[in-house]
Amino acid sequence: MTKTEIRKQMKGLNTALSSEQREELSARIFNEAERLPAFARAKVVALFASLKDEPLTAPALERWSRSKRIVLPRVEGDIMRFYDYDPASMNDSGSFGISEPEATALCRPEEIDFIIVPGVAFTAAGMRLGRGKGFYDKYLSQPGFRAFKAGVCYPHQVVEELPADPFDVPVDHLCCGR
Numbered sequence: 001m002t003k004t005e006i007r008k009q010m011k012g013l014n015t016a017l018s019s020e021q022r023e024e025l026s027a028r029i030f031n032e033a034e035r036l037p038a039f040a041r042a043k044v045v046a047l048f049a050s051l052k053d054e055p056l057t058a059p060a061l062e063r064w065s066r067s068k069r070i071v072l073p074r075v076e077g078d079i080m081r082f083y084d085y086d087p088a089s090m091n092d093s094g095s096f097g098i099s100e101p102e103a104t105a106l107c108r109p110e111e112i113d114f115i116i117v118p119g120v121a122f123t124a125a126g127m128r129l130g131r132g133k134g135f136y137d138k139y140l141s142q143p144g145f146r147a148f149k150a151g152v153c154y155p156h157q158v159v160e161e162l163p164a165d166p167f168d169v170p171v172d173h174l175c176c177g178r
């Protein structure tokens with residue numbers, strides 16, 4: 001399958017989950033992330049505000065923001081940057097309809113200790129297919145970036161193989177709710 005075909009197939013499978021399945025699997029996925037030693041050590045955690053076809057991040061966002069500095073992505077033209085999460089100032093009309101933080105407190109890439117990486121599909125070894133704009137591949141390959149990378153996806157998004165490109169950055173651990 002091509003990248004485009006995989007994206008289409010996964011969107012169908014993801015949106016076919018019932019809200020109960022979605023909530024149950026998402027809870028497992030983020031509980032697994034929370035149990036990683038790298039998470040316990042982390043002070044600055046990068047998360048994302050989930051789209052309809054992604055594991056639900058709202059409960060983790062709420063819980064983690066009590067003990068960690070949480071940063072969320074904003075798309076600014078061709079690049080993605082992370083800013084401090086403040087529940088009072090989220091902007092629901094961000095790029096692609098994603099809820100985004102205000103551009104108040106910029107987080108430099110080297111400040112992040114632990115990053116949750118979304119993906120359309122992953123292999124068990126951590127190779128990843130994203131939404132096709134290269135935002136995460138570019139972010140994760142910046143000089144100075146050193147965070148522990150945890151991929152998150154539903155169990156059916158783990159595939160045998162993916163079309164590989166030289167600029168693809170693998171994740172260190174995959175949390176897939178299994």
Ligand SMILES: Nc1nc2c(c(=O)[nH]1)N(C=O)[C@@H](CNc1ccc(C(=O)N[C@@H](CCC(=O)O)C(=O)O)cc1)CN2
Pocket residue numbers: 048049050051054073074075080096098118119130131132133134135136
């Ligand atoms: N929740 C979440 N936030 C994120 C990402 C993500 O994957 N998930 N990103 C990770 O990169 C960045 C946004 N990148 C995105 C890239 C493409 C599309 C997308 O769905 N594109 C469709 C529709 C475009 C449109 O609505 O105009 C497309 O290209 O067909 C969405 C987000 C930053 N924030």
Ligand SMILES: Nc1ncnc2c1ncn2[C@@H]1O[C@H](COP(=O)(O)OP(=O)(O)OP(=O)(O)O)[C@@H](O)[C@H]1O
Pocket residue numbers: 003128129130131132133134135136137138141165167168
């Ligand atoms: N490190 C990088 N530097 C410059 N361009 C890059 C880099 N990584 C990816 N790109 C560009 O981004 C485009 C999209 O790449 P690809 O299809 O692998 O994205 P993806 O993995 O689906 O997306 P994402 O990383 O946003 O989740 C490619 O055409 C590539 O040229």
